[in-house]
Amino acid sequence: MNLLVLILLPLLTAVAVLLMRNAKQVKAVALAGAATQLVLSFVLLFGYYKERARGNTAQMLFEQQYNWFPSWHISFHLGVDGISVAMILLTAFVVIAGVLVSWNVTKMTKEFYFLLILLSLGAYGFFISLDLFILFFFLEIAVIPKYLLIGIWGSGKKEYSANKLALMLMGGSALVLVGLLGIYFSNTAHSFDLIQLSKLNIPVQTQMICFPLLFVGFGVFTALFPFHTWVPDGHSSAPTAGSMFLAGISMKLGGYGCLRVATYLMPEGAKEYATIVIVLSVIAILYGAFATMMQKDLKYINAYSSVSHCGFVLLGIGMLTKTSMTGAVMQMVSHGLMTALFFAIIGMIYERTHTRQVSEMGGLLKRMPFIISVLFIVGLCSLGLPGLSGFVAEMTVFMGSWQHPDTFSRVATVLACLSIVVTAVYILRAVAKTAMGPLKEEFETLTDATWNEKLAALILIAGILAIGIAPSWLNDLVSPGSEIIMQKLSIPK
Amino acid sequence: MDEMFTLMKPELVLTGIIFLLLFIKLGKGMKNETMLLLVQVLLLLNFIAGFFFNAEGRLFDGMYLTTNMIVLQKNMLSLGVYLISLLFADWFKKSEHMPEFFMLMLSALLGMFFLISSGNLLMFFLALELSTIPVAAMANFELDKKRSSEAAMKMILSSAFSSGILLFGISLIYGATGTISFSELPQHLDGSPLQILALVFLFSAFAFKLSVVPFHLWTADVYEGSPIAVTSFLSVISKGAVAFIFMATLYKVFQPMQAIWYNLVMILSIATMIIGNLFALRQQNIKRFLAFSSIAQVGFILVGISSNAVEGTTSVVYFILVYVFSNLAAFGVAAAIAAKAGRENIDDYKGLYQTNPFLSWVLALALFSLAGIPPTAGFFGKLFLLTAGASKGSYLFIIIAALNMIISLYYYLRVIRSVFMDKNEQPLEKIKIEPSVKLGLMICGAGIILVGLLSWIYDYVQSLS
Numbered sequence: 001m002n003l004l005v006l007i008l009l010p011l012l013t014a015v016a017v018l019l020m021r022n023a024k025q026v027k028a029v030a031l032a033g034a035a036t037q038l039v040l041s042f043v044l045l046f047g048y049y050k051e052r053a054r055g056n057t058a059q060m061l062f063e064q065q066y067n068w069f070p071s072w073h074i075s076f077h078l079g080v081d082g083i084s085v086a087m088i089l090l091t092a093f094v095v096i097a098g099v100l101v102s103w104n105v106t107k108m109t110k111e112f113y114f115l116l117i118l119l120s121l122g123a124y125g126f127f128i129s130l131d132l133f134i135l136f137f138f139l140e141i142a143v144i145p146k147y148l149l150i151g152i153w154g155s156g157k158k159e160y161s162a163n164k165l166a167l168m169l170m171g172g173s174a175l176v177l178v179g180l181l182g183i184y185f186s187n188t189a190h191s192f193d194l195i196q197l198s199k200l201n202i203p204v205q206t207q208m209i210c211f212p213l214l215f216v217g218f219g220v221f222t223a224l225f226p227f228h229t230w231v232p233d234g235h236s237s238a239p240t241a242g243s244m245f246l247a248g249i250s251m252k253l254g255g256y257g258c259l260r261v262a263t264y265l266m267p268e269g270a271k272e273y274a275t276i277v278i279v280l281s282v283i284a285i286l287y288g289a290f291a292t293m294m295q296k297d298l299k300y301i302n303a304y305s306s307v308s309h310c311g312f313v314l315l316g317i318g319m320l321t322k323t324s325m326t327g328a329v330m331q332m333v334s335h336g337l338m339t340a341l342f343f344a345i346i347g348m349i350y351e352r353t354h355t356r357q358v359s360e361m362g363g364l365l366k367r368m369p370f371i372i373s374v375l376f377i378v379g380l381c382s383l384g385l386p387g388l389s390g391f392v393a394e395m396t397v398f399m400g401s402w403q404h405p406d407t408f409s410r411v412a413t414v415l416a417c418l419s420i421v422v423t424a425v426y427i428l429r430a431v432a433k434t435a436m437g438p439l440k441e442e443f444e445t446l447t448d449a450t451w452n453e454k455l456a457a458l459i460l461i462a463g464i465l466a467i468g469i470a471p472s473w474l475n476d477l478v479s480p481g482s483e484i485i486m487q488k489l490s491i492p493k
Numbered sequence: 494m495d496e497m498f499t500l501m502k503p504e505l506v507l508t509g510i511i512f513l514l515l516f517i518k519l520g521k522g523m524k525n526e527t528m529l530l531l532v533q534v535l536l537l538l539n540f541i542a543g544f545f546f547n548a549e550g551r552l553f554d555g556m557y558l559t560t561n562m563i564v565l566q567k568n569m570l571s572l573g574v575y576l577i578s579l580l581f582a583d584w585f586k587k588s589e590h591m592p593e594f595f596m597l598m599l600s601a602l603l604g605m606f607f608l609i610s611s612g613n614l615l616m617f618f619l620a621l622e623l624s625t626i627p628v629a630a631m632a633n634f635e636l637d638k639k640r641s642s643e644a645a646m647k648m649i650l651s652s653a654f655s656s657g658i659l660l661f662g663i664s665l666i667y668g669a670t671g672t673i674s675f676s677e678l679p680q681h682l683d684g685s686p687l688q689i690l691a692l693v694f695l696f697s698a699f700a701f702k703l704s705v706v707p708f709h710l711w712t713a714d715v716y717e718g719s720p721i722a723v724t725s726f727l728s729v730i731s732k733g734a735v736a737f738i739f740m741a742t743l744y745k746v747f748q749p750m751q752a753i754w755y756n757l758v759m760i761l762s763i764a765t766m767i768i769g770n771l772f773a774l775r776q777q778n779i780k781r782f783l784a785f786s787s788i789a790q791v792g793f794i795l796v797g798i799s800s801n802a803v804e805g806t807t808s809v810v811y812f813i814l815v816y817v818f819s820n821l822a823a824f825g826v827a828a829a830i831a832a833k834a835g836r837e838n839i840d841d842y843k844g845l846y847q848t849n850p851f852l853s854w855v856l857a858l859a860l861f862s863l864a865g866i867p868p869t870a871g872f873f874g875k876l877f878l879l880t881a882g883a884s885k886g887s888y889l890f891i892i893i894a895a896l897n898m899i900i901s902l903y904y905y906l907r908v909i910r911s912v913f914m915d916k917n918e919q920p921l922e923k924i925k926i927e928p929s930v931k932l933g934l935m936i937c938g939a940g941i942i943l944v945g946l947l948s949w950i951y952d953y954v955q956s957l958s
Contacts, residue, residue: 015848069948071807072880074614133876141869149912159914163906170902174895177876181883181891209888387855 001047003062003078003128009036010121014114015391023109024335027099030113033157034096038459041092048085048477052369060130060195066173070132073191074353077131083329083481086474087127087256090336093118093463096250098241100456104351105153105239112153115145123249127256132180132192135261136173137223139253140399143169143408143427146234146246153239153257161230161237168230172220176257179213183265197265198488204268211269214262215277221254222435225284235303240347242300242408247306248340251394252332255313259325259485263317267489270320275408277318282412283312289422298346302339305382308419309335309390316397319409320489324400330474331397334381334389334467341460345371345427349434352446357467360432363439367446372435374457383424389467394420396475499548500559501568508541508605510535511596516912518592525586529578532595533929536575543568551612552601557678562957565610566737566810573730573817574602579933581722581824597627597725605734609741613623614673617738621702624734625652628727632719651711651848655701657951675746676716689753696757702735703791713772718783721831724780725824733813735795744802744878745937748770757800759890761918765793766897773904773947777838779827781851782904783820786863789901790816793878796894800881806958808874808881811951815846815862815874818940822859826852833924841910843861844917849924853912855934856897862941865898870945877951 013033013235020026051061060079068076080088089298129135130360151162170473184192186206200462202210220227231251235243261269270277281360288308295301304377348371349364350356365372381388385394401413449457467474498505513535517523523531543564553884578585578595585591604623611617629652633645667673669688670681682688697708704712714886747754769789776782797808829852846853860870871957875898883891905941926934944950 067948070950071952072877072949137867137872140872144861144866148909148913151910159910162914163903163910166906167899167903171896171899173901175890177879178888178892178895181880182888184880185883299677331907 001044001064002295003064003080006044006128007121009033009040009294010124013090014121017110017114017117020110023106023332025105026110026113030099030117031096033117034092035097038092041089042460044080048080057198061139063130069470072133073193074133075193077193077195078128079130079195080128081481081484082477083256083260084127084478086329086477087252087334088124089459090252090333090463091120091123091127091249092341093337093459095459096341097344097456098244098248099119100238100459101244101347102241103450103452107153110241112149115149116245119149119245119249120358123253126253126325129413130194132183132194132261133199135194135257136176136180136406137160137238138174139257139269140170140173140252142253143173146238146242146250149242150229150234150243153242154167154237155239156237157233158237161233165230165234168220168227172217172227172254175213175217175220177217179210179217179262182210182213185212185230193271194260195264196457202266202440207266207269208272211262211266211273214266215258215273218254218257218262219314221311222227222251222258223307224254224314225287225307225311228284228288231307232303235306235343236297236299240331240343240350241369243303243347244340245308247343249311251310252336254418255310255317255328255332256313258289259317259328263320264485264488266367267491270465270489274318275321277314278409281311281314281318281417283311284308285315285416285419285424289419289426291424295426296358298349298430298434299343301358301426302342302346303428304422306335306339308423309339309382312394312397312416315412319397319404321400322479322486323403323404323484323487324397326475327396327398327400328473329478329482329483330467330471331393331476332391334393337460337463337467338378338390341374341457342482344453344456345375345378349375353443356431357463361434361440361443362437363435363444364443365435366439366450367443370449370454370457374461375431375434376459377464379427381468383427384420387468390473392467392471392474405420418486495684496548496550496858497552498550499546500550501557502546503543503564503571504603504606506539508957511599511603514596514599516593518596521882525588525591527581527686528591529585529929532591533575533578536571536769540568540571540575541570550738555674555922556616557610558608559610559816560957562806562810563609564953564955566733568809569814569817570605570730570734573733573821574598574726576817576821576825576933576936577722577726577730579929579936580725580821581828582929584720584722584828587832588634590634591620594631594722594866597631601627601726602730603633605730608734609737611738612675614675618656618659618663618669622656624731625656625702628719628723628731631723631726632715634723635720638718642720647711647718648715648928650703655698658694658701659698662691662698665691670812675742677768678746680747680895682747683751685719688750692747692750693757696754699735699739699742700761703732703739703794704788705791705795706768706788707770709765709788712788713781713784714912717778717781721824722829724784725821725828728784728824729817731821732787732791733817736791736798737814740798740806743798744806748802753842753881755885758795759887762792762795762799763890763893764792765789766894767797770897770904772902773901776904779837779842779908780838782839782908783827784803785825786901786904787820789897790820790863792897793875794893796882796890797878799890800884803955803958804881804884806878807951807955809834810953810958811926812878814897814950814954815870815944818944819859819862819869819871819897820939822855822934822937822941823870823931825937826859829930830921834921836921837913841921842911843906843915844920845912847917848920848922851931851934852924853925855938856911856912858941860905860908864902868945868946869941871941873945873951878928917918
């Protein structure tokens with residue numbers, strides 16, 4: 001499969017959206033584009049299986065390389081391994097769901113869809129690039145659409161949140177940039193190429209400087225404590241699809257970068273700073289969970305719980321075992337699907353009740369059985385019920401973490417496990433309060449989900465179930481990738 | 494003789510245009526609209542002519558020299574002037590003395606051509622004066638406005654001051670080395686205290702022209718007071734020309750003292766970025782805002798200059814090409830709004846997107862490019878400046894520069910926010926854009942997108958440096 005298609009398709013869709021005359025056409029084009037993305041991601045998945053079945057053991061498949069700025073040794077180098085394929089699948093699922101739930105956007109529809117598609121372009125490009133320069137290029141492409149999505153279509157203190165998000169994410173990418181430049185000049189080849197760099201050994205001294213820069217830089221994107229503060233504000237102010245893209249795709253860019261760039265390229269740095277990473281991620285997990293307990297707004301609940309759940313991603317990466325890193329990727333996919341669904345449902349509820357305060361709801365199950373049933377499913381997924389994706393992913397992270405016999409890792413793992421109890425408390429409380437109890441009078445006339453909302457929810461639920469019931473396919477997809485990272489980690493200095 | 498015609502072709506063409514304008518002015522009898530169209534065509538031809546029959550060589554014992562790189566730099570300046578003639582059509586048409594304005598502007602451009610081509614400190618000084626004095630007259634062009642005269646006064650005083658410093662530096666250099674020729678100077682430079690003093694004086698004069706902190710104080714007032722066409726000429730064309738010759742002087746002439754000027758460049762770069770950015774944060778007037786942001790941009794240019802000759806030259810020339818498109822686009826939009834609605838404050842832009850989507854998108858592109866956001870060319874320009882600067886291996890310097898990009902993003906986003914997000918009961922009415930302004934804005938927009946993505950442009954610049 002030609003990976004360029006993954007960049008060109010969103011680009012063409014975005015241009016086509018701009019050319020359309022009215023909102024109906026815009027939506028049709030965007031939906032067609034998103035559906036094609038989904039089809040393509042499956043084509044990619046099966047193409048990947050086919051190559052592997054044929055005995056192709058190359059680290060990266062479908063590689064392509066074009067010269068781009070040869071004077072800096074930059075090339076447009078694309079390729080995927082299992083980890084990238086998993087992330088691309090996630091992106092395609094979230095994009096189509098996001099397009100579907102935004103069906104009722106009436107304010108500047110064309111611009112809205114244009115930005116959504118542009119954001120997905122950044123994500124695809126990021127996940128398939130094997131050159132650090134273009135990786136960075138796509139990382140930054142994805143920032144400004146988020147800013148505009150929140151600032152124009154958002155609610156509440158949207159300007160503040162949009163500004164905070166854009167500045168913090170750009171701050172993160174500034175650190176990434178400095179780290180990348182450090183890597184670039186430390187190797188004699190002066191290369192940004194990921195594969196080439198992974199074969200060279202970056203000097204340990206450089207790793208000690210660049211690993212924290214890159215890890216923190218990417219960490220900002222994935223809510224690394226204490227740089228998580230944009231998450232609650234950004235998510236709660238964003239329009240529904242914006243929150244879905246933010247939590248479902250954008251935060252995953254950071255996790256992927258931490259794993260693929262920081263940890264893979266700089267194993268010595270990763271080992272040196274593992275303790276700090278683990279401590280910070282455990283703080284994020286617990287702090288996120290406890291902070292969620294205090295929230296009264298559904299969007300804030302999910303935003304803070306995202307901080308907590310993304311902590312598992314960082315914990316998995318910080319533990320540096322094959323299982324834990326596989327778990328981290330699985331958690332990224334699982335959380336992406338789950339949180340996108342959660343935000344979609346919150347959006348649907350808000351559109352009908354015009355409130356997101358848990359205390360003002362009640363008995364909604366009677367009026368909107370479909371929406372509230374999905375809320376149950378997603379809540380159970382969030383608290384880690386076996387059979388749904390959240391359990392599988394978190395369990396893998398815990399199993400990977402437990403492989404370390406030392407007390408510190410054990411304590412960290414146990415503490416992280418504790419958060420599940422807290423999660424259960426806040427999720428059950430919020431869901432119960434929303435769904436059950438007496439129905440308020442003003443909610444008597446509410447209607448259930450429309451076709452587009454149902455379709456969006458079903459697509460995401462399909463993903464959650466596919467991971468929850470049969471996790472092995474995802475595990476088999478991801479673990480060769482983490483195996484390679486592991487091999488690089490186990491080489492002595 | 495033949496050689497002189499080919500080597501000095503840009504200057505000769507420009508002189509021809511100036512004389513043509515002079516004769517037309519003397520003959521009278523041409524309406525402003527026709528005149529403007531004629532000037533635009535002439536400037537376009539001048540730009541196109543820059544690409545043909547070029548040669549490398551030196552004239553008058555090395556007083557004047559030209560290379561393919563220098564030709565490229567001159568072409569960039571010609572392009573900028575052509576864009577200016579398109580973008581500020583509203584203002585030109587209203588102006589009573591349009592031919593004079595273009596004569597002054599082209600004289601200044603001629604000075605810059607000689608400046609870039611100079612191979613001798615004397616030539617350099619003359620050219621610098623020729624490129625400065627007409628600009629002061631241009632700044633005073635809105636004769637009925639007090640602010641305009643004030644701007645011209647400030648401009649002429651500060652440039653006289655910097656010329657004095659420059660002359661003193663030149664005399665010290667001559668005293669220390671016995672030569673003023675660029676090609677002979679490097680052999681005589683050994684970093685003795687007197688030479689360092691001379692370097693510092695020369696450096697300050699450059700810093701004045703580039704408005705590097707702490708020599709930036711004239712910039713904001715002059716930019717705000719001058720007509721917007723002059724402001725954009727000052728901030729794009731003048732700065733570009735001075736940056737080119739500054740780079741050439743440092744890399745070619747002061748090469749033996751690189752260890753000394755590297756620190757100077759680094760410290761001034763940090764100061765310029767920080768001060769420029771901090772002052773830009775609170776500006777209300779769009780011209781003042783762009784003035785301070787352009788000071789900060791000069792800080793970034795210095796990051797590139799701190800590098801080695803090849804990477805430094807390439808990245809700076811490339812950045813200035815990007816900067817021509819981005820900054821002129823921003824000024825163009827501001828001018829279109831100021832001409833039709835008479836508003837120059839950022840707050841007046843609230844809700845602009847509702848009524849003027851085209852202007853808003855161009856402004857957004859320009860500001861994103863200035864802030865260095867992909868996929869605009871500014872991203873590549875800034876990134877390559879930082880990469881070039883990082884080749885010397887100073888992490889702290891690059892971190893400070895990268896963090897400054899965040900500060901600058903904050904204030905660029907402030908404008909974006911006004912345009913796209915803020916609600917306004919009475920947004921500016923729909924502005925009818927002149928065809929030539931529209932053409933100019935579209936060229937700028939295309940440049941902002943294409944210069945970055947087409948990587949051969951960078952390679953072409955690299956092949957020349």
